[in-house]
Amino acid sequence: MIDWLKALKDKPAIAHLLRAGQRFAGRMGDQFGAAITYFSVLAMVPIIMFAFSVTGFILVELRPELLDALEKQLSNALGGSGQGANAKIMSVIDNALRNYAAIGIIGLLSAMYSGAGWAGNLKNAVRAQWRQDFDLQVKKENVIVSTLKNLGILLGLLLAVAITFGLASVSTSLTDNILGWLGMTGVPWLALVLRLVPIAVSLGAGWLLFMYLYLVLPETRAPWPAVRRGSLLGAVGLIALQYLASFLIGRFTTDPAAGLFGPVIVLMLFFNLFARLILFVAAWISTAEPAGGRAGGPVAEATTAAQGAAAARARSAVEAKAATPVLVPRQVAVRSVRVGMGAGYVAGAATGVGLGAMIAAFFARVAARRRERNRD
Structure with missing residues (x-):
């Protein structure tokens, strides 16, 4: 009897009526x-x-x-x-x-x-x-x-x-x-x-x-x-x-x-x-x-719920990304970093050369004073 009822419920017309009744x-x-x-x-x-x-x-x-x-x-x-x-x-x-x-x-x-x-x-x-979606908010009209x-x-x-x-x-x-x-x-x-x-x-x-x-x-x-x-x-x-x-x-x-x-x-x-x-x-x-019906027609609630959840996650990701403050475009930021690093290298090199020259001049002056003392 149970098998007969199950087979009856599996028939397309009866299954459709049951879905409509639910x-x-x-x-x-x-x-x-x-x-x-x-x-x-x-x-x-x-x-x-x-x-x-x-x-x-x-x-x-x-x-x-x-x-x-x-x-x-x-x-x-x-x-x-x-x-x-x-x-x-x-x-x-x-x-x-x-x-x-x-x-x-x-x-x-x-x-x-x-x-x-x-x-x-x-x-x-x-x-x-x-x-x-039964909980869909109805669009308000005049x-x-x-x-x-x-x-x-x-x-x-x-x-x-x-x-x-x-x-x-x-x-x-x-x-x-x-x-x-x-x-x-x-x-x-x-x-x-x-x-x-x-x-x-x-x-x-x-x-x-x-x-x-x-x-x-x-x-x-x-x-x-x-x-x-x-x-x-x-x-x-x-x-x-x-x-x-x-x-x-x-x-x-x-x-x-x-x-x-x-x-x-x-x-x-x-x-x-x-x-x-x-x-x-x-x-x-x-x-x-x-469930799993052809595209374009009404589908079962489970499929619709899964699609709705996926769409909600996608919307949340887009909203979160949109909510993140973007102060400088990415390309401009990368270019600015590269220019800054180049300027830093140049400034560092120039500073290093200048500091080396000062040290060299200091030691050259000390050596010249020692030579003058040895002569005396």
Whole structure:
């Protein structure tokens, strides 16, 4: 049994999943996923405000007859609350709908601010899984520039999400319509084939969505084949999450007690699982190459640590050498020493000759005095 498990772990696909799981868990993937979920829920409030403002604009300016019908339906729904409470609630709703401009501006500004923060947190979480050094200091940017970049990322992501879910919804409805037009709703194999069309469309749209995420969020580039395969893995996971959310919402709506809080719970669960999926796929892409992998691709942590240590030693040596004060260039110093030694030799020789001449003159004078005394 142990040998079988070891052989299973040694398979490239299983070993890759294990490396991705270790990277995801070691770099706080669950905690980052929870933080992204929190900011996702927080960003829903200004989005709802902006949507309410758009609804008010449509009901007040474009279709005022619908406003009267809506107020009547709401009044009938609140009939059991009493005339006084009913009138107050309807007055609040009517004033809010008619003040759509102020609510829209506040909601839009709040949505931009919270959305930029959400995109920034998602970017930092993906980069934490992506980079080789988890403790790498993030380069600080100007707040305004960073916010504008995050807003651009958010707008692109919203467009990609809208295309993904829109294509899935349209393809599903078209499939039902095509079966009805052909009058073949009772043909099992044709229905099965056409049911696969929305899945294929959703898979392609999800693949493009994850490709967009891993092209704009990381600060470095990974090998293109790993990004493509990882994006496909994320697209498959997104389809599974979509069907899971649809199934849970359907189950909750059948129960009146759970129908009130069920959609909110499903939405929070979807946000959390979607955030974890994005981070896990990022970890999967960043660990595409095992230890000793090919140059240019992501490598294992041990290899990266050894290279980082060697680079740190090299930097320390260079810094130490740079920190040593250099007063005179080496060539100038050598030349100066040679000139000084030559001058010393000359001065020494001249001094020696002069001292010898003085001694010789002294002894010559002494000898001359002795000769004069001998003559006397």
